[in-house]
Amino acid sequence: MIARLLATALMLAPFAARGEVVSIHAEDGAALRAMVVEPAAGVARRPAVVALHGCTGLAAPDRPLRLPARETDWAARLSALGHRVVFPDSFGSRGLGPACGRAEHPVRPGGLRAGDARAALAWAAAQADEPPGGGILMGWSHGGSTVLATLGAPLPPGLLRAAIAFYPGCGALLAGAPGWAAPVPLLMLLGEADDWTPAHRCEALAARAPERIELRVFAGAHHNFDHPGIPIRSRLLPNGQTVTTGTDAAAREGAIAAVLGFLARR
DSSP: OHHHHHHHHHHOOOOOOOOEEEEEEOTTSOEEEEEEEOOOTTSOOEEEEEEEOOTTOSSOTTSOOOOOHHHHHHHHHHHHTTEEEEEEOTTGGGTOOOOTTOTTOSOOIIIIIHHHHHHHHHHHHTSTTOOSSOEEEEEETHHHHHHHHHHTSOOOTTSEEEEEEESOOOHHHHHHOTTOOOSSOEEEEEETTOSSSOHHHHHHHHTTOTTTEEEEEETTOOBTTTSSSOOOEEEEOTTSOEEEEOOOHHHHHHHHHHHHHHHHTO
């Protein structure tokens, strides 16, 4: 059964994920808006996935909450397998715009965003039809960094069973958190040619807990390699850094297979 569902999810084309916007009480008291995509009808329920957006956010504060193409694509695959997918909007909910290349942005992975991750996991766990044993935390870039930061702080028992981080920034933890370790199984998916969040820093971080961390490093892949369809391009950030982003078809296919296989074991 799992093999058949995995095959179906692998072949899914992106579709307009139909979700419901809910409000989650954040740890700092903010009303955190979140898009919730429910599992496909007739599929056995699996643990909820709390999915954390990257540095661009989900939607501007004055715009309705909608999932971008990457998040829509993943929502389709995950809900097809029976996962409820929760996308908390950490920026727009607080009247803020993107954080890309902005050191002064007040919502940081190890601060408010880690609190948002815990709040969303708790919200998912409180749903009457949620399987016991905790949810799964997943994030991209700024959201991937938030996954790692969340793992580094104490969590209530039974809240989290596994985590997935796409191209996170590992430098701060590597330099400033010598005691960091993954308390649950963690899958990290990295681009070998990523010049925004370099893979070698995450490889060094993962060496601290090889029994819990599964690494996939995709040759030649840049930041945002799992996006369903953006060309490779250079981007100048507000801090003056030039970075490269874009889809890599082979890495995207490998990442989808790795994530779905990882989830099937949880």
